[in-house]
Amino acid sequence: MASxxxxxxxxxxxxxxxxxxxVGPGCPNRDEDVQLIQFxxxxxxxxxGGLNIFTPAEGAIIESVVPxxxxxxxxxxxxxxxxxxxxxxxxxxxDGKVSPIQNSSGAYHxxxxxxxxxxxxxxxxxxxxxxxxxxxxxxCPPALAQASRHCFQPFPKR
Numbered sequence: 001m002a003s004x005x006x007x008x009x010x011x012x013x014x015x016x017x018x019x020x021x022x023v024g025p026g027c028p029n030r031d032e033d034v035q036l037i038q039f040x041x042x043x044x045x046x047x048x049g050g051l052n053i054f055t056p057a058e059g060a061i062i063e064s065v066v067p068x069x070x071x072x073x074x075x076x077x078x079x080x081x082x083x084x085x086x087x088x089x090x091x092x093x094x095d096g097k098v099s100p101i102q103n104s105s106g107a108y109h110x111x112x113x114x115x116x117x118x119x120x121x122x123x124x125x126x127x128x129x130x131x132x133x134x135x136x137x138x139x140c141p142p143a144l145a146q147a148s149r150h151c152f153q154p155f156p157k158r
Contacts, residue, residue: 001147002032004132007106015132016101016120024083024097025073034071034079035144037098040119041065041082042139043126050122058085068141086115 003020006013019033041062044050051059062085064078071079080096087094092112101114108114123131130136134148 001030001150002036002144003147004151005101006104007101008104009106016106016117017123017132017134018101018114018116019098020100022097022099023071023079024095025075025080027073027097029071029073031143032147035068035141036147037083037116037119038065038067038069038071038079039134039140039144040116040122041079041086042067044119044122047122047125050125053089054085058089061085067139067144083115086118090115090118 001020002017004015005018007016008014017036019030019036021028021030021033023029023033023037042065045059045063045065051062054062061078061081065082066078069078071077074080075096083098084094084096087096090112092109092115098115098119101116102108106113106117123134123137127137133152134140135145135152140148
């Protein structure tokens with residue numbers, strides 16, 4: 001399931017959501033992981049200026065991603081197109097997949113962050129009052145909301 005990770009951000013710890021398994025063609029594509037990525041692109045499309053880095057055609061692709069939609073993992077799926085467009089503009093790894101964060105720096109090569117990091121930022125920007133409690137955010141899809149509840153449920157009193 002999608003889960004949280006604390007990263008070192010300029011000497012302070014910052015919470016980010018990460019996928020637990022790769023998302024994209026030929027990947028496990030677990031519902032919560034897929035929904036985290038979908039939700040990030042949904043927030044990107046809703047944020048003022050969120051699509052400024054894309055061509056109009058790429059922006060339309062990002063806008064077509066629906067949080068909670070069934071993901072086929074096929075090359076023609078809107079989420080696959082969005083991931084590929086995002087990878088092209090980032091000029092990092094271009095394998096069509098979003099990978100789990102695998103270290104506490106949040107970067108995998110120099111200053112190149114894992115793709116899920118900028119998607120977290122989009123979710124934060126769109127929902128700053130609720131961050132990082134995703135299940136309290138409008139349009140948070142069900143499997144991702146359940147993962148968020150699981151992460152932030154209070155411990156039972158003893």
